[in-house]
Amino acid sequence: MEIRETSQAHIYGLILNTMGSTESGQLVALATTEEALKNWYESQKLEKRETIDGWNYSFKEGPIRYNNPLYKWKPESQDVFRHGWFDEWVNINEISKKPFRVDF
Secondary structure, X not given: OOOOOOOEEEEEEEEEEEOOOOOOEEEXXXXXXXXXXXXXXXXXXXXXXXXXXXXXXXXXXXXXXOEOOOOOOOEHHHOOOOOEEEEEEEEHHHHOOOOOOOOO
């Protein structure tokens, strides 16, 4: 008999929508705690929204510059546009397969 052992991690992810595509969420960050994820998200915000060529930017230059901000910090399953944060248990070897990763 062959036995496999699987190591899992509890992760928190952030799904945001790209500007101009409000119903198309994309995973933009992963963290090991909700607090770390929220702190990173808050650190990406501009002090004041910028308008350039008719587009409103809410974030600094960086990985989420072209995304819409969250209306409230709440789980994505509760948001009308299906963006927000989520948590789940994942196999350790699956984490590297996510499209974008931010280490905290």
